[in-house]
Amino acid sequence: MRLAKTAALAALLSGVWLMPAAAQDLTIGRSSEQSSLDPQFSRTGNNQMTSQMFFDRLVQFDANLQMSPGLAESWEILDPKTWLLHLRKGVTFHDGSAFTADDVIFSLERADEVPNSPAPYTDMVAAVAGMEKIDDLTLKITTTEPAPTLMQDIGRVFLISKAAAEGKASEDFNAPATAVGTGPYVLGAWKPGESLTMTANPSYWRKAPEFKDVEVRFISNDAARVAALLSGAVDVIDAVPPQDVARIDSSEGLHAFSVTSGRVIYLGLSMRGDQAPGVTDLAGKPLEVNPFKDVRVRKAISLMIDRDLIVDRILGGSGVAAGQLVGDALGGHNPALLPDKPDLAKAKALLTEAGYPEGFGITISSSNDRFPGDGDLAQALGQMLARGGLKVNAVEALPYSVYSKAASAGDYGAFVFSLGASTPNAAPLLQALLHTYDKERGLGAFNRVRFSDPAYDAALESAMQEFDAAVLDSKLQDLTAMVFAEQPIVPLYWQKVHWGLKQGLSLDAGLSEETLPQDVSAKK
Numbered sequence: 001m002r003l004a005k006t007a008a009l010a011a012l013l014s015g016v017w018l019m020p021a022a023a024q025d026l027t028i029g030r031s032s033e034q035s036s037l038d039p040q041f042s043r044t045g046n047n048q049m050t051s052q053m054f055f056d057r058l059v060q061f062d063a064n065l066q067m068s069p070g071l072a073e074s075w076e077i078l079d080p081k082t083w084l085l086h087l088r089k090g091v092t093f094h095d096g097s098a099f100t101a102d103d104v105i106f107s108l109e110r111a112d113e114v115p116n117s118p119a120p121y122t123d124m125v126a127a128v129a130g131m132e133k134i135d136d137l138t139l140k141i142t143t144t145e146p147a148p149t150l151m152q153d154i155g156r157v158f159l160i161s162k163a164a165a166e167g168k169a170s171e172d173f174n175a176p177a178t179a180v181g182t183g184p185y186v187l188g189a190w191k192p193g194e195s196l197t198m199t200a201n202p203s204y205w206r207k208a209p210e211f212k213d214v215e216v217r218f219i220s221n222d223a224a225r226v227a228a229l230l231s232g233a234v235d236v237i238d239a240v241p242p243q244d245v246a247r248i249d250s251s252e253g254l255h256a257f258s259v260t261s262g263r264v265i266y267l268g269l270s271m272r273g274d275q276a277p278g279v280t281d282l283a284g285k286p287l288e289v290n291p292f293k294d295v296r297v298r299k300a301i302s303l304m305i306d307r308d309l310i311v312d313r314i315l316g317g318s319g320v321a322a323g324q325l326v327g328d329a330l331g332g333h334n335p336a337l338l339p340d341k342p343d344l345a346k347a348k349a350l351l352t353e354a355g356y357p358e359g360f361g362i363t364i365s366s367s368n369d370r371f372p373g374d375g376d377l378a379q380a381l382g383q384m385l386a387r388g389g390l391k392v393n394a395v396e397a398l399p400y401s402v403y404s405k406a407a408s409a410g411d412y413g414a415f416v417f418s419l420g421a422s423t424p425n426a427a428p429l430l431q432a433l434l435h436t437y438d439k440e441r442g443l444g445a446f447n448r449v450r451f452s453d454p455a456y457d458a459a460l461e462s463a464m465q466e467f468d469a470a471v472l473d474s475k476l477q478d479l480t481a482m483v484f485a486e487q488p489i490v491p492l493y494w495q496k497v498h499w500g501l502k503q504g505l506s507l508d509a510g511l512s513e514e515t516l517p518q519d520v521s522a523k524k
Contacts, residue, residue, distance in 0.1 A: 026211035026517055029225045031239035032370065032400065033218040035118070037179050037190060038170035039158035040111050042119045044404070045263075045420050049514045050216075051158045053198060054094075055181035058085070058104070059155030063510025064329065065262060065424050067152055071099065071159060071182065080146035080467070081129075087137040091205045093161045094176075094186045100136040106162035108154055112442060114170060118408055119446070123432055124153045126442030146465040148472065152423045184209045184518040194218065198517070214517040220369050229254065229500045236505060238515040240498035241372045242316030248500040258498045262330065262421030262511035264322050264429075265371070267305075267381065267490040268407075269298055269414055272450040276413035278363030282391055291360055292413070292449075298487040300350035301414075304388030305381065306342040311493055314373050314380050319493035324480050325419070325429045327494050329511065331469070332426030332476030337484060339491070347388050359389040366416035367404070368397035371495060378416055407448055418495070419446060421511060426476050430460055434488050451488035 032046040039051035058072040071091060076084040091099040108131065112122040127147040132140040143150060164180035165173075172178040176187045184204050188197035196216040200209045217234060219225040222241045228234045230251060240248060240256060248256045269292040270276045276290045291297045307321035323339035326332055351359060362385060366378035375397035382395040398406075407415050419433055436452040437444035443457075459482065463475035497513045501520075508519040 025213045026215075026236070026520060027234045028214070028216045028515060028517060028520075029219045029228045029234035029237040030216050030515060031218075031220055031222075031225060031237075033193070033220075034196075035401065036170050037173040037187070038114065039160060039173075039181070040107070040114050040121055041117055041170045041173075043121055043124075043156075044119045045513070047119075048422075049516065050196065052183065052514065052516055053185045053518070054179055054183040054187055055158040055160060056183050057155055057158055059151055061422065061424075061512065063508055063512065065421060065511050067155065067424060070155065071104075072151070072155070075151060077467075078140075080465075081143045083141045083143070083150060084134075085139040085141065087139065088205065089137055091182050092203055093164070093180050093182055094201060095161070095164065095180050096203075097161065097163060097180075098136070099159075099182055101133040101139040102136075103159055103162050104139055105131045105133060106166065107159045108157060110160075110165075111157045116170075118405055120442075121157055122439070122442035123428075123445045124156050124442075127153065146467070148467040149423075149427055149464060153428070156422060185214065209518045210521055211517055216517075222372065226500070229502075232502075235502045236507065236515065236520060237500045238497070239372055240500045242318040242496075242498065244500075245316075245318075245498050253503050254500060255503055256498055256500050257507055257509070258318075258496060259510055259513070260320055260327070260494060260496045261513040262326065263371075263418050263495045263497075263513060264325055264420075265319075265377070265416065265418045265492045265495055266322075267301070267414065267492060268412075268417055268449045269301065269490065270410060270412065270449050271452075272410045277411055278361075278365070278393065278413040280361035280391075280393060282358060282361060284361060284393065287360060291354065291356060294354045295486050296350040296354040297356065298490065300347040300354070300388070301385065301390075302340045302487055302490045303343045303347040303350070304390075305340070305384050305490065305492065307339050307492055310377065310380055314376050315493070315496070318372070318496040318498065320496065322491040322493050324426075324484055324491060325433065326421055326426040330421055330425055331473040332430070332480060334477040334480040337481055342384075344388055351389060359391055361391040361393045362414050363394045363396065363412075364392065364414050364416070365403070365407070365412040366395075366397045367400040370400040370403075371418060372498075374416060377492075381416070410448070410450075415448075416492075417448065420513065425473065426480065427464060427472070430476065430479055430483070431464070434483055435460060449489060451486075453483065453486060453488075456483050456486075 034047045034050040039055045060070040072085045073088045074086045111125050127143045129144045130142045161180040168178050179187045185198035190196050200212045225237050226244050229237045245256045271293050311319040321339040324337045368375035378395050382392040386392045432446040435444040437447045466472040
């Protein structure tokens with residue numbers, strides 16, 4: 001009966017997705033849709049996931065975020081500020097044209113110039129001072145200062161064809177004639193709100209994808225997405241709700257696959273101005289002083305939250321409580337920095353010390369479709385903060401497409417957000433999320449709360465010039481301890497993610513939590 005109800009609900013909400021997928025070799029049901037097919041428009045996870053289907057990068061990262069050569073076959077460090085890149089020979093774009101150093105220079109120069117980008121690639125190219133083409137397959141890059149992480153930084157920028165994209169706007173990438181990459185698939189068509197089709201690149205320089213024709217169907221509703229898999233309308237789905245994992249595993253012809261990702265879910269507390277949106281006195285009048293600028297208030301809120309309860313009750317075990325940005329699989333994780341345990345008495349004492357013995361009013365904002373349980377998480381946080389002594393005026397949960405832009409604009413005082421790791425260590429996250437926001441230098445690009453500590457900034461910038469990996473890891477651990485002593489954000493948990501697949505299919509996914517058709521294989 002439950003299956004029938006779920007299928008009926010899914011059909012009602014999104015009936016088109018229950019149509020058979022016989023015309024495609026592989027059909028994927030995906031929870032989130034990209035906002036643009038321009039691979040440099042936004043570095044949010046949903047956009048990067050799509051871009052990897054059509055475009056390549058200088059380096060590649062495996063399921064555990066370890067780096068290896070990509071379109072850059074090798075590189076040399078001539079001196080601390082000069083690098084020589086040797087590009088891969090024989091690589092061609094989808095249109096048959098040769099991939100050269102001109103395309104790399106064009107792509108890296110364009111990366112921080114894309115208009116209206118909600119999450120720009122600026123910090124990934126911030127260290128680049130100049131680029132010189134030596135020949136078609138050799139490129140010299142100079143940096144503004146020693147930049148040991150240069151390859152993992154510029155290596156995350158997707159490379160596009162200069163001939164196809166020069167002078168084109170982001171909207172032009174909706175057409176295959178502009179969305180020309182070297183990636184494993186060639187764009188067919190994008191129907192916003194519905195689907196994305198593609199065909200395997202017959203000249204791909206790496207291992208050819210197993211599936212020739214692929215359709216990605218965008219199914220944001222959890223029930224509809226699960227029902228599409230159960231009905232056979234799709235072959236793979238992502239973002240399986242925790243409560244449906246066992247059900248999929250016990251269904252004939254299906255199985256579930258789960259990993260702990262590198263994505264940290266956190267509560268941001270805005271320090272942007274003298275007043276924080278949604279923060280009031282007990283009578284509902286906006287507070288003239290922003291309480292989130294006081295570290296004692298930020299720490300008190302962290303102590304109000306029962307992370308283990310969230311993981312167990314809200315997530316059904318699909319998470320790991322967090323007290324910092326990255327887990328123990330990545331460099332820079334500090335094993336001595338444990339998640340706060342709830343301590344309401346200590347939270348009350350900190351609030352009193354900060355001048356808020358009776359608390360204050362707060363509105364908690366969240367997305368409701370970015371990751372499983374995000375709306376429920378916001379409600380749970382509201383209950384915990386109310387028990388901790390705050391007056392929760394409201395809890396609002398909005399579609400991510402609307403919510404993310406507003407969060408980046410500073411429209412929320414207390415808000416749930418996330419950031420996924422995409423490199424072998426914590427350095428990019430420590431820089432993008434917690435360095436003082438500096439648009440010109442490309443630093444603090446994701447620092448939506450506008451936390452600022454000049455001493456931390458200086459120490460981080462110094463560490464980023466360290467070439468010895470072991471020494472860098474030690475410095476990143478120290479920086480993590482240093483910055484979280486100030487509670488710049490409130491880490492909640494690292495997300496555990498689930499997929500559902502038809503029997504006979506497997507997925508090579510890990511910390512990056514991506515659902516890529518080139519990573520789906522038929523079991524032999």
